[in-house]
Amino acid sequence: MANVVRLVLPDGTSREVPRGTTGAEVARSIGPGLARAALAVKLDDQVLDLDRPIERDGRFAVLTAQDEAEALELVRHDYAHVLAEAVQRLFPGTQITFGPATEDGFYYDFAPPPGRGPFTEADLPAIEEEMRRIIRADKPLRREVWDRDALIAKWRAEGEHFKAEWAAELPEGEEITVYWSGEDWMDMCRGPHLPSTGRLDPEAFRLTRVAGAYWRGDPARPQLSRIYGTGWLNRAQLEAHLARLEEAARRDHRRLGAEMDLFHFQxxxxxxxxxxxxxxxxxxxxxxxxxxxxxxxxxxxxxxxxxxxxxxxxxxxxxxxxxxxxxxxxDEVPTTDEGRPPVSGAGxxxxxxxxxxxxxxxxxxxxxxxxxxxxxxxxxxxxxxxxxxxxxxxxxxxxxxxxxxxxxxxxxxxxxxxxxxxxxxxxxxxxxxxxxxxxxxKLALRPKERYGTDAEWDRAEQRLRDAVRAAGRMSPEYGWEELPGEGAFYAPKLExxxxxxxxxxxxxxxxxxxxxxxxxxxxxxxxxxxxxxxxxxxxxxxxxxxxxxxxxxxxxHAGRLPPWLAPVQAVVATIVSDADAHALAVVERLKAAGLRVEADLRNEKINLKVREHSLAKVPILAAVGRREAAQGTVAVRRLGGQGQEEMSVDAFVAWLRAEATPPDLKRRR
RNA sequence: GCCGCCUUAGCUCAGCCGGUAGAGCGGCGCAUUCGUAAUGCGUAGGUCGCCAGUUCGAGUCUGGCAGGCGGCACCA
Missing domain, CATH: 3.30.930.10 (Bira Bifunctional Protein; Domain 2)
Incomplete structure (x- = not known):
């Protein structure tokens, strides 16, 4: 076995280093700046801790904050560990279970101490503070390989029954790794992790909510207390994310439904x-x-x-x-006797x-x-x-x-x-x-409980796959994915x-x-x-x-539906009451052309009318004042637009009809 | 269905350590006829989600129920 390994760097050059050199050392040999920025290294497609010795040839890259997707995943995973450590420090007797990175952050599932009940949002500020303390303490994160049985024994001795159950299900003889945070806290984890907690930004995360979650997703097993957080590389990213959430809340369909007077529940x-x-x-x-x-x-x-x-x-x-x-x-005639249930259920x-x-x-x-x-x-x-x-x-x-x-x-x-x-x-x-x-x-494949033979399912699943391929939709661009066990009881589902x-x-x-x-x-x-x-x-x-x-x-569409779908396609609003007759005549013309329009003749300023109809997301506003009434025109303003265009009523009717034509009918012309 | 939180005027929300409820917007009335994202003044509006309990006294504390919100589980 050669005692050097050959690493191919992203720029295509390669270098040989002694077998067992750590990723951090390789980064340092490339440049001190890179070494400082390094979060982890990547050997082929495997992300490794900085202090892991490199034992084989491969494509080699140093991961920094520039590699955003991978860096975020690392960082979020680390936040999850810091969260778990903080919770165990603040609430001794809490069992740790499982805590991955998610789309925009992380969560960790806990079994709170006996008699304490689940964590609530009121607990979050203290936990955040403890997390910041752990981050500022800059505790080194160190990987260690354990024997499975020894680890199970350790978890049992510490009362970590969920961790013990988890470890016991890993294949016998498998190398199990744990990560130490400093010398006083550890969790079983596949890794990789940053070199130390201090590499996290204490101002770039936030604990967002608590929730119940079943252990292993199974309602028959205990319900754990899950804490969700969002985590980023720096504070600016966190703030951008929080701003995005606010924007999303504004386009929530339940809110739009009320604002636009579309529907309600009770x-x-x-x-x-x-x-x-x-x-x-x-x-x-x-x-x-x-x-x-x-x-x-x-x-x-x-x-x-x-x-x-x-x-x-x-x-x-x-x-x-x-x-x-x-x-x-x-199927029964309900009884009219007072004080008795209307039906007996005998039908x-x-x-x-x-x-x-x-x-x-x-x-x-x-x-x-x-x-x-x-x-x-x-x-x-x-x-x-x-x-x-x-x-x-x-x-x-x-x-x-x-x-x-x-x-x-x-x-x-x-x-x-x-x-x-x-x-x-x-x-x-x-x-x-x-x-x-x-x-x-997505293709949802045969569920556990189903009708039909395996041969029928084989054929049905293959038929859907073939059709997706024939239609050219089996690609990452279409998020192609197969979902085992998620089909209907009578057939696989293309979703x-x-x-x-x-x-x-x-x-x-x-x-x-x-x-x-x-x-x-x-x-x-x-x-x-x-x-x-x-x-x-x-x-x-x-x-x-x-x-x-x-x-x-x-x-x-954030409520701004295109004119062909909008419930109210246009409002004709007056500027002065002398234009009322003209406005009503324009509305009649538009209605006769099959358009959904309303007149706004209120004794209000045009500024108010523009504002209100804009907030109501009406795509087209036609204003009429003395000039338009005299000349037989309208002043047309598009939702979100700045200026307006004056056009004859005939031109407006023709234009709006074209704007409001459904796309399938447009193609037919 | 499970866990947590929430429920005060039409809407959004305030209301401390328990002493019979407040704002903005909206509504209504009056004035104003105004040129492209809020005209001014006035005025009405509340069994504090529901049911129990504690208390001299409950919007406020406790319990139950319902609905809503966020997850989990489910989704033919």
Whole structure:
């Protein structure tokens, strides 16, 4: 074995150093400035502590704050350790468990001392202060390799039962590393870490909130007390992040919904939306658009019952798996006796539909279907109810009553791939029309509890993969990812995700290739050979639900919807009351042209009117004063614009009609 | 469903160590007819989320419930 290693530096030069030289020493040999800035080193794709000896050849780089993504991950991981150390110092008897870096910071899960109860936000300032103390003490962080059994024994002796359980599950004989903070605190950790706590900026982190979190994500196990923080390389980054959060709060769809008078919620219908006239105008515009797109893509539209006998849900399998989340109603005449419950529950059980597919199969089964009839693309703007857990409800994003742009494509095996590819193209075009250039594509694979054979699942999963590849969406640009265990009980799911204002991602579109439900619900068609065959059923949605999609749409546009979607497309505002008649005439012209417009004749200054309609995010404001009334013109101002343009009423009507034309209709011209 | 926090006027919020509630915006009225992001003056508006308890006395303290918010778990 050679006693030198050959390192290739980022600039392409290479150098040989004695085997066992540390990363820090190599950095020093390159330059003293670099050595001071060094946070860790990278050998090939592995990030190593500065004091780790280099034992093999490879591409070598010194990580500094310039390598932002990797540096942030290191720093956040270190903040998590400092958090754990601080909590154990302040609250002796606290058990440490697990604490990774996250998207914008870090968290750590603790089991608080017996009798103390979970940590609360009131504890955070003291913990932050202790963290700063540990950072200022500049404690060296030192890696140490342990024998697994010795470590388990140590954790047990110290009452760290969660750590002991964790270590016991690591493979026998595996090298386990711990990191010491100074000489008096340690945690089991794979690393890497900065050389010392003093490399953290004591002013670049903040503890943000506390939360409960199950140990190993399992509700059957103890609930731990999680502390979240955000952490950065320096104070300026932290402040920029906090500013971004404030900006995100301003575009929260729940806030915009109230400000723009679109919808509200109240306890009488928890988790269900009260759509106001303007919110429903947006809904209707979106629905009309989707209906045109589906019509053009060869779909037929149906409408199916809201309540169905439980028997049909038993046949489909939903009753077995999702009964706890269904609204179930007895088919019974309620008693009028006072003081008695209105129903006894003795009648047949019905359920509000949680989804549309079993009803669509019932339509498919009416009459015999020939292979020549396929594909049948059966769409429904189906209103569904699901009894979601209370803690899951979240504005428009997660509700108990919702309407899907749902459809089921009944097709032959040989049509599946083309149908999926066509669907992805349609979805892509719809998202672009609605202002979304970026979305993530994920494949949710077979769950533990499922119907159908492994062979069927193999084929169904492969079909979706093939279609994504054929559609050209299997790339990092589309956030391509496979999610094991996350599919539906009857089929794998191709999922399309969009991101909300504060970075949470939500599934909107989906397509699922299902052979299980056609079997369970006995859907057949007559093939070319005269025999009965099972169709494949593609469950698919583009918006997902109108509720969630409108929520994301509002956040994406920060409420400033393009004119074709805006509930109020223009306001005609007067400057003096002498212009009232002219303003009303202009509004009549615009309404006759099918536009959504309002007149503002209030005895208020134009400044106030401009301000209020701007805050209400009306895309176009037309002001009329004496001059416009006399000349038959309007002064047009765009939302967010500075000046205004005077144009004739005819020109304004034509211009606004063009501005407000939905993108699909624009393409048709 | 689980953990933590929150709930005071239409909205946003203040209200100390327990002594019968306050601001701004909005609403309403009057004046003002004004040229592109807040005209002035006046005025009304509250079972302090709900139910119990402690207390001479509860917006304030305690318990329960409901709803909301942030996570966790769930998401056909």
């Amino acid at each position: 306890p009488e219908a928890q988790g269900s939306v009260f759509w106001h006239p303007k919110g429903y105008a947006l809904w209707r515009t979106l629905e009309a658009y989707m209906r045109r797109r589906l019509d053009a893509a060869g779909y037929v539209e149906v409408k199916t019952p809201q309540l169905m006998d439980a028997l049909q849900w038993q046949r489909s399998g939903h009753w077995g798996k999702f009964r706890a989340n269904m609204f179930v109603v007895p 047949r059980w019905m359920a509000l539909k949680p989804m549309n597919c079993p009803a669509h199969v019932l339509i498919f089964r009416q009459g015999q279907k020939s292979y020549r009839d396929l594909p049948i693309r059966m769409a429904e703007f189906g209103c569904c109810h699901r009894n979601e857990p209370h803690g899951a409800l979240h504005g428009l994003m997660r509700v108990r009553q919702f309407t899907q742009d749902d459809a089921h494509i009944f097709c032959r095996e040989d049509q599946v791939e083309a149908e999926i590819v066509a669907f992805i193209d349609l979805l892509d075009s719809v998202y672009r029309d609605l202002g979304f250039e970026r979305y993530a594509v 399309f995700h969009l991101t909300d204002a504060i970075g949470r991602t939500w599934q909107v579109g989906t397509i699922q290739a299902d052979t299980v439900l056609p079997e369970r619900l006995d859907a057949t068609y007559i093939g070319e050979d005269g025999e009965r065959h099972r169709p494949v059923m593609l469950h698919r949605a583009i918006l997902g639900t109108f509720e969630r999609f409108i929520g994301i749409l509002l956040e994406h």
